[in-house]
Amino acid sequence: MSAPFVTRFAPSPTGLLHRGHAYSALLAHGAARANDGTFLLRIEDIDVTRSRPAFEAAIFEDLGWLGLSWPQPVRRQSEHLADYDAALSRLVAAGLVYRCFRTRREVAQAMASAPHGAMDTFRIPDTLVRVVPSSNPLMKLFASMVAISSSMRHSTPEPSTTDQSYEFTDETV
Numbered sequence: 199m200s201a202p203f204v205t206r207f208a209p210s211p212t213g214l215l216h217r218g219h220a221y222s223a224l225l226a227h228g229a230a231r232a233n234d235g236t237f238l239l240r241i242e243d244i245d246v247t248r249s250r251p252a253f254e255a256a257i258f259e260d261l262g263w264l265g266l267s268w269p270q271p272v273r274r275q276s277e278h279l280a281d282y283d284a285a286l287s288r289l290v291a292a293g294l295v296y297r298c299f300r301t302r303r304e305v306a307q308a309m310a311s312a313p314h315g316a317m318d319t320f321r322i323p324d325t326l327v328r329v330v331p332s333s334n335p336l337m338k339l340f341a342s343m344v345a346i347s348s349s350m351r352h353s354t355p356e357p358s359t360t361d362q363s364y365e366f367t368d369e370t371v
Contacts, residue, residue, distance in 0.1 A: 203235030207261075210242040211254035220264060227266045239268040243276045 205226035209219055230237035239261065243249045261268075289295045298305075 203230060203233035204238060205230045205235065206238040206240055208240040208242050209257050210245060210248075211250055211257060212245055212248040213253060214256055215260045220260070223261055223266060224264060237266065237268050238273070240273045241275065243274050244279075246276075 207219075207223040207226050209215060209223075215223075227237045229235070241254055241257070243254065258272075286295070
């Protein structure tokens with residue numbers, strides 16, 4: 199038996215929806231219907247400084263106006279932070295993630311120099327991301343104050359000369 203077909207639309211209630219949102223929602227909803235599947239709505243409300251209840255209400259109204267429907271209750275990311283912390287703790291315990299003290303800009307610059315091609319993959323060098331700022335007391339203090347989930351990177355085995363594939367499975371926790 200094959201897995202159920204599920205799509206999702208996950209807007210942030212930080213502003214009003216625009217045509218791009220409508221297109222994405224209609225596409226996901228249509229794909230679910232065409233495959234006898236389920237269209238899920240998830241509210242990405244973890245940006246506490248910009249998320250607003252009025253924008254969330256407008257999302258529901260706009261999607262309803264488009265004729266879309268979804269199972270209730272709607273999943274709000276902010277209501278599941280403990281689940282994500284537990285999942286991250288399991289990854290940390292398994293040694294599958296590591297602390298990263300590089301900025302997004304530094305990581306993006308490293309990625310820009312990656313070889314590009316159909317079969318090429320990019321691995322950020324250990325010298326770039328696995329640097330622990332042990333010599334800088336201010337960085338140590340800052341690192342201890344930063345939430346662990348905001349500075350974790352997924353670890354993958356070193357590439358080998360043999361063809362290997364890695365499979366990841368989404369899991370509901």
